[in-house]
Amino acid sequence: MAVLLELRDCRLAYPSDRKNQPDRLALAVDELTLREGDRVALLGRSGAGKSTLLRHLRDGLADSASWCPQQAALVPQLKVFHNIFAGALERHSGFANLKNLLLPSPRFREEIATLAQPLGIRELLWTKAEELSGGQKQRVAIARALYQRKPVLLADEPVSALDRRQGRDILDLLSRRHGTSVIAMHNASLALEVCNRVIGLGDQRVLFDSPVDQLDPDTIERLYR
Numbered sequence: 001m002a003v004l005l006e007l008r009d010c011r012l013a014y015p016s017d018r019k020n021q022p023d024r025l026a027l028a029v030d031e032l033t034l035r036e037g038d039r040v041a042l043l044g045r046s047g048a049g050k051s052t053l054l055r056h057l058r059d060g061l062a063d064s065a066s067w068c069p070q071q072a073a074l075v076p077q078l079k080v081f082h083n084i085f086a087g088a089l090e091r092h093s094g095f096a097n098l099k100n101l102l103l104p105s106p107r108f109r110e111e112i113a114t115l116a117q118p119l120g121i122r123e124l125l126w127t128k129a130e131e132l133s134g135g136q137k138q139r140v141a142i143a144r145a146l147y148q149r150k151p152v153l154l155a156d157e158p159v160s161a162l163d164r165r166q167g168r169d170i171l172d173l174l175s176r177r178h179g180t181s182v183i184a185m186h187n188a189s190l191a192l193e194v195c196n197r198v199i200g201l202g203d204q205r206v207l208f209d210s211p212v213d214q215l216d217p218d219t220i221e222r223l224y225r
């Protein structure tokens with residue numbers, strides 16, 4: 001499968017909050033190759049570096065990746081429709097974007113209604129984002145990522161506020177719509193069901209990088225001890 005991105009000897013760090021102190025290492029990656037068709041789950045305890053790695057991959061993949069951040073990051077005063085439409089502002093002209101804010105065209109209404117249907121948010125398209133529950137906001141953020149229509153999906157805990165069944169259905173949908181995905185997750189058993197590769201992070205490094213069918217439960221459990 002084609003290589004989409006390669007990381008070698010990569011040190012991901014943040015500036016120290018103390019003056020004249022060296023940067024603080026968040027994650028060291030010796031080697032990581034992302035190939036077309038990979039469905040990667042990033043697992044690890046809180047603070048292990050999942051978001052940091054995702055952001056780095058996003059920078060590397062630039063225009064070929066759709067992005068679904070950990071916090072839904074919706075514009076609270078805008079309707080759900082417009083928050084989803086915001087995923088594709090760059091695809092349309094400035095005039096179309098402005099017009100759509102005031103008077104959405106039938107074409108965009110139809111496109112977004114079709115996208116919202118399987119996520120269970122079609123009835124909410126004309127509700128303001130600030131009036132949604134956490135799980136509804138998360139599904140709007142997923143719709144906005146889907147509307148970006150990029151070949152790779154990078155998503156940071158996209159179904160953490162949903163129940164298991166709903167989470168599984170939505171992860172399946174995301175897999176069908178993107179040839180390649182990297183998803184940070186807390187639910188390891190769900191990750192094993194929907195992904196074909198798991199990268200385990202801990203101690204500021206990659207502890208393992210393995211196809212799902214070669215992983216034993218102990219390896220995953222050790223991540224959380």
Ligand SMILES: Nc1ncnc2c1ncn2[C@@H]1O[C@H](COP(=O)(O)OP(=O)(O)OP(=O)(O)O)[C@@H](O)[C@H]1O
Binds near residue numbers: 014025047053
């Ligand atoms: N903007 C930032 N500035 C400074 N340090 C940061 C920043 N973002 C993350 N870090 C640090 O980098 C490390 C990795 O954080 P990161 O958010 O990538 O972990 P995570 O695995 O995504 O955690 P969680 O599961 O809680 O979202 C942590 O020690 C964190 O404190």
